[in-house]
Amino acid sequence: MRPSPAVVQRVVVAALWTLAAMTIGVLVFIIIYILAHGLPYLSWGFLTESPESMGRKGGVFPMIVGTLMVAGLAVLIAAPIGVATAIYLTEYTREGKLTAVIRFGADCLSGIPSIIFGLFGFVFFAITLGMGLSVLSGALTLALMVLPTIIRTSEEAIRAVPYAYREVSYGVGSTRWQMVTQVVLRSALPGIGTGVVLSLGRSISETAAVMLTAGSGLQLPHSLLDSSRTLALHFYILSREGISMPNAYATASVLIIAILGLNLLAYWLMRRFVAKVR
Amino acid sequence: MKQDKVISAILLIVALSAISGLALITVFIFKEGLPVILRIGGQQFFLSSKWEPSTGHFGIFSMIVGSMVVTVGAMVIGIIFGLGLAIVLTQFSPPGLAAVIKPTIELLAGIPSVVYGFMGVVTLVPLIREHLGGPGLSVLAASVVLGIMVLPTITSISVDALQAVPRLYFEGSIALGATRWQTTYMVMLKAAKSGIVAAVILGMGRAIGETMAVIMVAGNSLKLPHSILDPVRTLTSNIALEMGYASGDHRQALFATGVTLFVIIMVLNSIALAVSRFRPQRGGVR
Amino acid sequence: MPETKNEAEIQVRGFTARFGGKPALKNLTMDILPRERLAIIGPASSGKTTFLRCLNRLNDLYHGFSHDGQILLHGKDIYEPEVDVAELRRRVGMVYAVPVPLPWTIYDNLVYGLKLAGLRNRTQLEERVEAALKGAFLWDEVKDRLREPAHNLSGGQQQRLCLARVLVLEPEVLILDEPCSGLDPISTHKIEDALDELKARHTIVLVTNNIKQAARSSDRTAFFLMGELIEIGPTPELFTRPINRRTNEYLVGQFG
Numbered sequence: 001m002r003p004s005p006a007v008v009q010r011v012v013v014a015a016l017w018t019l020a021a022m023t024i025g026v027l028v029f030i031i032i033y034i035l036a037h038g039l040p041y042l043s044w045g046f047l048t049e050s051p052e053s054m055g056r057k058g059g060v061f062p063m064i065v066g067t068l069m070v071a072g073l074a075v076l077i078a079a080p081i082g083v084a085t086a087i088y089l090t091e092y093t094r095e096g097k098l099t100a101v102i103r104f105g106a107d108c109l110s111g112i113p114s115i116i117f118g119l120f121g122f123v124f125f126a127i128t129l130g131m132g133l134s135v136l137s138g139a140l141t142l143a144l145m146v147l148p149t150i151i152r153t154s155e156e157a158i159r160a161v162p163y164a165y166r167e168v169s170y171g172v173g174s175t176r177w178q179m180v181t182q183v184v185l186r187s188a189l190p191g192i193g194t195g196v197v198l199s200l201g202r203s204i205s206e207t208a209a210v211m212l213t214a215g216s217g218l219q220l221p222h223s224l225l226d227s228s229r230t231l232a233l234h235f236y237i238l239s240r241e242g243i244s245m246p247n248a249y250a251t252a253s254v255l256i257i258a259i260l261g262l263n264l265l266a267y268w269l270m271r272r273f274v275a276k277v278r
Numbered sequence: 279m280k281q282d283k284v285i286s287a288i289l290l291i292v293a294l295s296a297i298s299g300l301a302l303i304t305v306f307i308f309k310e311g312l313p314v315i316l317r318i319g320g321q322q323f324f325l326s327s328k329w330e331p332s333t334g335h336f337g338i339f340s341m342i343v344g345s346m347v348v349t350v351g352a353m354v355i356g357i358i359f360g361l362g363l364a365i366v367l368t369q370f371s372p373p374g375l376a377a378v379i380k381p382t383i384e385l386l387a388g389i390p391s392v393v394y395g396f397m398g399v400v401t402l403v404p405l406i407r408e409h410l411g412g413p414g415l416s417v418l419a420a421s422v423v424l425g426i427m428v429l430p431t432i433t434s435i436s437v438d439a440l441q442a443v444p445r446l447y448f449e450g451s452i453a454l455g456a457t458r459w460q461t462t463y464m465v466m467l468k469a470a471k472s473g474i475v476a477a478v479i480l481g482m483g484r485a486i487g488e489t490m491a492v493i494m495v496a497g498n499s500l501k502l503p504h505s506i507l508d509p510v511r512t513l514t515s516n517i518a519l520e521m522g523y524a525s526g527d528h529r530q531a532l533f534a535t536g537v538t539l540f541v542i543i544m545v546l547n548s549i550a551l552a553v554s555r556f557r558p559q560r561g562g563v564r
Numbered sequence: 565m566p567e568t569k570n571e572a573e574i575q576v577r578g579f580t581a582r583f584g585g586k587p588a589l590k591n592l593t594m595d596i597l598p599r600e601r602l603a604i605i606g607p608a609s610s611g612k613t614t615f616l617r618c619l620n621r622l623n624d625l626y627h628g629f630s631h632d633g634q635i636l637l638h639g640k641d642i643y644e645p646e647v648d649v650a651e652l653r654r655r656v657g658m659v660y661a662v663p664v665p666l667p668w669t670i671y672d673n674l675v676y677g678l679k680l681a682g683l684r685n686r687t688q689l690e691e692r693v694e695a696a697l698k699g700a701f702l703w704d705e706v707k708d709r710l711r712e713p714a715h716n717l718s719g720g721q722q723q724r725l726c727l728a729r730v731l732v733l734e735p736e737v738l739i740l741d742e743p744c745s746g747l748d749p750i751s752t753h754k755i756e757d758a759l760d761e762l763k764a765r766h767t768i769v770l771v772t773n774n775i776k777q778a779a780r781s782s783d784r785t786a787f788f789l790m791g792e793l794i795e796i797g798p799t800p801e802l803f804t805r806p807i808n809r810r811t812n813e814y815l816v817g818q819f820g
Contacts, residue, residue, distance in 0.1 A: 005456070005457045005459070005460055006457060008457075008459060008460075009457040009458060009459035009460070012459045013370055013458075013459065015362075016362050016365060016366045016370065017366060017370075019358065019359050019362040019363060019366070020362070020363050020366045020379065022359070023359050023363055023383075023386075023426075023429065024379070024382050026386075026426060027382055027385060027386050027389075030389065030393065030394075030397050033397065033400075033401075034393065034397075081292055081295055084288075084289050084292040084293065085289075085292055085293040085295070085296055087289060088286075088289035088290055088292065088293040089293065092285075092286045092289055092290075093286075093290075094627060101297060102293050102294065102296055102297060104551075105296045105297035105299070105300045105301075106296045107547070107551060108300050108544065108547060109296060109299060109300050109303075111480070111483050111487075111543055111544070111546075111547040112303065112487070112540070112543065113486070113487025113488070113489065113514060113539065113543060114487070114489065115487070115489045115514050115517050115518055115536070115539075116303070116307065116487075116536050116539060116540055117303075118518075118521075119307060119310075119517065119521075119532075119533060119536045120302070120303045120306055120307060122521075123306050123307075123310055123533075124302065124306050128306075144299045144303075147295075147296060147299065148296070151296065162664075164660075164662070164664040165664065165666060165667075167622065167625070167660070167664075168660075168664050168666060168729075169666075169676075170622060170625065170653065171620070171622065171653055171657070171658050171660075171730070172653065172654070172657075172676060172677030172680065172729060172730065172733065173650040173651065173653045173654040173677055173680055173681060173733065174650060174677075174680050175281065175282060175650055176282050176285075177281070177282065177285050178680055182676070182680075183666065187667060198388075201388050202388075204390075205388065205389070205390035205391065205392075206390075207390065207391065207392050207489075207490045208391075208489040208490055208514075208518055211518065211522075212518075212521055232390050232392050233392075235390075235392055235393070235396070236392045236395075236490060236494075239392075239396050239399070239494075240494065248396075252393055252396065255390055255393065256389070256393065259385075259388045259389060259390070260385070262388070263381070263384060263385050263388050266384075267381055267384075
C-alpha cells in the first residue's frame with residue numbers, strides 16, 4: 001500500500017529538518033569546542049607577548065600584527081579597485097562586449113583556488129618583482145583573491161539603488177560623478193561595506209596563499225618587506241607540528257572570535273543597507 | 279562633458295585590472311609549469327603514479343585520483359546537506375527561523391579551513407580509526423570535512439535558484455492539491471535545476487581547490503587509494519607540502535601540478551557559468 | 565546663478581526627437597511665453613512627457629536618443645555642445661509624476677542642488693530653503709521638522725517637497741509632469757494654489773491628464789497627439805471652440 005502524500009511529506013520534512021539541525025549542530029560544535037579549549041589560555045599576555053621557543057611558550061603578538069598588516073593592506077588595495085570597477089560597470093558603460101569580458105575575468109578569478117594564488121604570488125611578487133617573502137607579497141596576492149568578491153557585492157549594492165534617485169540628482173543639476181558619489185554611493189555604502197568586511201574575514205582566514213608569499217618568520221614585522229606569520233598559519237604550524245596544543249587552541253580562539261566579530265559587523269551593515277534603500 | 283570622459287577613462291583602466299590579474303596569473307602559472315609537462319611528456323606526467331622528486335620521477339596520477347575521489351565524496355555530503363538545507367530554507371521554513379539559519383550558514387563559510395582541518399584531526403580521524411579501521415587519515419575523513427566546507431556554497435546558490443522560481447509555479451501546484459513536498463520535487467526543483475547544477479559544479483570547484491584542511495586529514499600518502507579508509511594525497515596538498523623546500527625540476531613539477539589544477543577548475547567554472555546563464559532564457563518548468 | 569528676473573522665453577523650432585530611430589516628437593514648432601502657465605494635454609504616448617524631458621535635456625540619459633531642430637531658451641539653443649547641462653537643469657526645474665524624495669532629511673533634500681552649484685553659506689542656504697518651502701506651500705507643515713527624514717512625509721507633502729527642491733534653485737522655468745497624478749484632492753488643490761502664486765515669478769509648463777486641472781490652472785493649453793502639436797491657444801477658447809477636429813474629439817471623449 002502506497003503511503004499517502006501527507007505521510008510522505010511528514011517523513012521527508014522530518015528528514016530535512018534533521019539535516020538542517022545536524023549542519024547547525026556542527027557549526028555550534030566547532031565554535032564551542034575551540035573556544036572551550038582555547039579561552040582558558042587566552043590572556044592579555046597571550047595577545048601582547050611574542051612567542052618563545054618556536055611558539056611553545058609566549059604569545060602571538062607578532063602574528064596579530066602580521067595578520068592585520070597583510071589582511072588590512074590586501075583589503076585597502078582591493079577595495080578602491082573593486083568599487084571603482086563596479087562603478088564603471090554600472091554607471092559609466094552599457095552592457096556589451098567589454099562588460100562581458102570584465103565580468104568573465106572577475107568570475108574566473110573568483111574560482112581559482114588559493115594555492116594557485118599562492119604559487120602566482122610567489123613567482124610574480126616575491127621573485128619576479130623582487131619583493132621576497134613579505135607582508136607586501138602576501139597582501140598583493142590576497143588583494144587579487146578578494147577582488148572579485150568586492151566587485152560583485154559592490155555591483156549588487158549599486159544596482160539596488162533606485163533608478164529614480166539618479167534622475168532626481170541630474171534634475172537638480174549634478175554631473176554624473178556627483179550623482180555617483182553623493183547619491184548612489186551614499187545609499188550603497190552599507191552594502192559595499194558588507195562585501196569589504198567579508199573580504200577582510202576571508203583574508204584573515206587564508207593560509208595556503210600567505211604560506212607561499214608572506215613567509216613564516218616569527219619576528220614582529222617592521223616594514224612591508226619583512227616576512228611575517230599570520231595567525232592562521234601559526235595555528236596550522238602549531239597544531240601540525242604538535243608544538244603546543246594549548247597555544248594552538250588559544251590562537252584558533254582568537255581567529256574564531258575575530259571571524260565572528262566580522263560576520264556580525266557584516267550582518268549589521270547588511271541590515272542597515274536594506275533599511276536605507278527601501 | 280570633458281571631466282566626465284576623463285573619469286570614465288580612469289575607471290575603465292581600473293576595471294581592466296580584473297582581467298589583467300587573471301591574464302597575469304594564467305601566463306605565469308603556465309610559463310613555469312608547462313615546460314616540465316612538455317619535457318616529461320603528457321602521458322608520463324598525468325598517467326604515472328610514481329612521484330619521486332629525488333630520482334626525477336614526476337607522475338601525478340595518484341594525486342589526480344586522490345583529488346577526484348575526495349571531491350566526489352565531498353559532493354555527496356555537500357549535496358545532501360547543502361541542497362537539503364536550501365530546500366528547508368526556501369520551502370519549509372518560517373521566515374523567522376530562516377533569518378536565523380541564513381547567517382549561520384554564512385558563518386560556516388567564514389571559518390578558516392585550517393580550523394576545519396584541525397577539528398577533523400581531533401574528532402573525526404580518531405572516530406574513523408577506532409570504529410571503521412585504517413589510520414583514520416583517509417579519503418572518508420577528507421570527504422566529510424570538505425563536504426561540510428562546500429555546503430555553504432551549494433546552499434546559498436541553490437537558495438538563490440529556488441527563490442528565483444516564480445511564485446506562480448508554487449501556488450499553481452498547491453492549488454491543484456499537491457502537498458508542499460510534492461510541489462518541491464515535482465515543480466520547484468525542476469524549475470531551479472540549472473541553478474542548482476551550477477551550485478553543485480561551483481561547489482566541486484571549491485572542493486578540488488581546497489588545500490589546508492585536506493592536508494590535515496587526508497594522510498598524504500603517495501599510494502593509490504583502494505578504499506575510502508585509505509590515506510590519499512590530492513593535487514593541492516602536493517603543492518602545499520613540497521613547495522617550501524622544492525627547487526629546480528621539482529619546483530617546476532609542482533607548478534605543473536598547479537597547471538593541471540588550474541585547467542580542471544577553469545573547465546568546471548566555465549561549465550557552471552554556461553549552465554547558470556541558461557536560466558533566464560529557458561524560463562520554463564522543464 | 566541666474567538673476568531673479570525670471571524672464572523666460574522658449575522657442576521650439578522644427579524639433580524632432582527620436583529614440584533608437586523611432587520618432588517620439590515630430591517637427592514641433594511652438595513658443596512658450598514668459599510667465600505663462602502652459603498646460604499640455606493629450607492621450608497616452610502623445611509625446612507630452614518626452615517633450616518635457618527635452619526641455620531640460622533629461623532625455624540625454626537614454627542611449628538611443630537623437631534629435632533634429634532647435635529648442636531655444638532666451639535665444640540660445642539648449643542642445644549646443646558648449647551648453648552646461650547641469651546649469652540648464654537648474655534653470656529649468658522638473659517635478660516628476662511620482663514624488664521621489666532622496667533618502668535623506670528634508671533639509672538635505674533641499675540643499676543638495678544648492679551645494680552642487682557651490683553655495684555653502686549656512687545662512688543663505690537656510691534662507692533659500694525657507695523661501696522655497698513657502699513657495700511650495702509646505703513651510704508651515706515642516707518648519708519644525710527639517711531634520712527629519714523626508715520619507716516620513718505624506719504623499720502630498722513629498723510632492724510639495726519635490727516642488728520646493730526645484731524652487732530652491734530659483735529656476736526660470738518650471739516643468740511639471742502630471743504632478744498630481746497620485747495625490748488626493750486636497751493635496752492636488754494645494755499644489756495648484758502654489759502654481760497660481762508661482763506664476764508671478766516663473767514660466768510654468770504643466771503636463772496633465774486631468775482636463776479639469778488644465779482648464780482651471782492654465783493660461784494657454786497645447787494639445788499633443790502622436791508626437792505632433794495639433795493645436796495651441798488660450799485655454800478658454802481651446803476648450804470651448806477648438807479649431808482642430810481632433811482636439812474636439814479628444815476633449816469630448818474626456819468629458820463624455
